[in-house]
Amino acid sequence: MSRMSVELGTEESRLAALCALAQQTRELMDAVALTDVGEDDLTAAHAALTAVNERLRSVLRQTPQPFEIAPDGTLRHLGNAVTGGANPHALPLLIEVRDGGVRAEVVFRPLHEGPPGAVHGGISAMILDHLLGQAVAAAGSAGMTGTLTVRYRRPVPYGTPLVATAEYTRTEGRKTWAEGRISLPDGESLVEATGLFITPSAWIGA
Numbered sequence: 001m002s003r004m005s006v007e008l009g010t011e012e013s014r015l016a017a018l019c020a021l022a023q024q025t026r027e028l029m030d031a032v033a034l035t036d037v038g039e040d041d042l043t044a045a046h047a048a049l050t051a052v053n054e055r056l057r058s059v060l061r062q063t064p065q066p067f068e069i070a071p072d073g074t075l076r077h078l079g080n081a082v083t084g085g086a087n088p089h090a091l092p093l094l095i096e097v098r099d100g101g102v103r104a105e106v107v108f109r110p111l112h113e114g115p116p117g118a119v120h121g122g123i124s125a126m127i128l129d130h131l132l133g134q135a136v137a138a139a140g141s142a143g144m145t146g147t148l149t150v151r152y153r154r155p156v157p158y159g160t161p162l163v164a165t166a167e168y169t170r171t172e173g174r175k176t177w178a179e180g181r182i183s184l185p186d187g188e189s190l191v192e193a194t195g196l197f198i199t200p201s202a203w204i205g206a
């Protein structure tokens with residue numbers, strides 16, 4: 001039996017197929033947001049999607065893909081709304097941990113529109129919430145967001161490569177603070193955030 005035939009049909013192979021479906025779904029959502037086809041095409045697409053929807057709903061989980069240890073030993077959360085490869089809502093954001101902070105390259109899409117021609121402020125806040133949370137987790141103080149303060153300095157464009165970064169700042173007991181921003185590649189900051197994250201007592205057995 002070849003190595004390929006052993007891997008096919010494993011859970012990892014099924015998860016890869018699920019992530020590919022999620023990516024196709026993102027592209028579908030982008031197409032729905034931008035399509036300018038006529039009513040006949042819209043009606044036909046609706047019928048085709050109804051059939052796909054019914055097929056997928058024939059077997060449903062109670063919750064999205066879990067937070068888990070991947071076969072390569074890394075933590076992953078394929079169901080996460082910001083980073084999850086299996087979640088069509090996620091960009092998905094790929095976060096690197098480095099130099100005492102976290103960093104991700106982001107290209108927002110027309111799907112994320114808030115004010116005409118710019119990204120919705122809630123979407124920017126969501127990305128920063130997650131990135132700050134990841135920065136405190138990387139510093140060893142994982143927690144839930146208690147407060148998030150966002151300063152919107154410039155409209156955030158979609159279709160443009162941007163950089164999002166965050167760093168741990170300090171800890172007092174179960175409270176940890178972090179700060180971050182979404183910037184243009186030249187470093188100009190568009191949105192800045194500070195956040196307080198609280199480690200629930202249950203996570204530390206306190």
Ligand SMILES: CCCCCCCC/C=C\CCCCCCCC(=O)SCCNC(=O)CCNC(=O)[C@H](O)C(C)(C)COP(=O)(O)OP(=O)(O)OC[C@H]1O[C@@H](n2cnc3c(N)ncnc32)[C@H](O)[C@@H]1OP(=O)(O)O
Nearest residue numbers: 129130133134137142144145146147196198199200201203
């Ligand atoms: C075993 C599992 C291990 C898991 C490991 C995970 C690894 C992570 C890896 C990768 C990270 C990914 C990154 C994700 C990022 C995304 C994060 C989100 O979007 S989180 C969703 C939005 N946030 C909520 O839904 C919170 C809802 N609120 C709560 O659950 C509680 O209120 C909580 C945990 C925040 C606090 O509850 P209490 O019971 O633990 O804490 P009390 O005892 O009430 O307060 C402790 C101290 O904190 C202050 N405090 C509490 N809530 C506050 C708040 N909202 N703002 C300011 N201060 C607050 C209190 O005044 C108190 O301060 P004093 O000690 O008296 O000085």
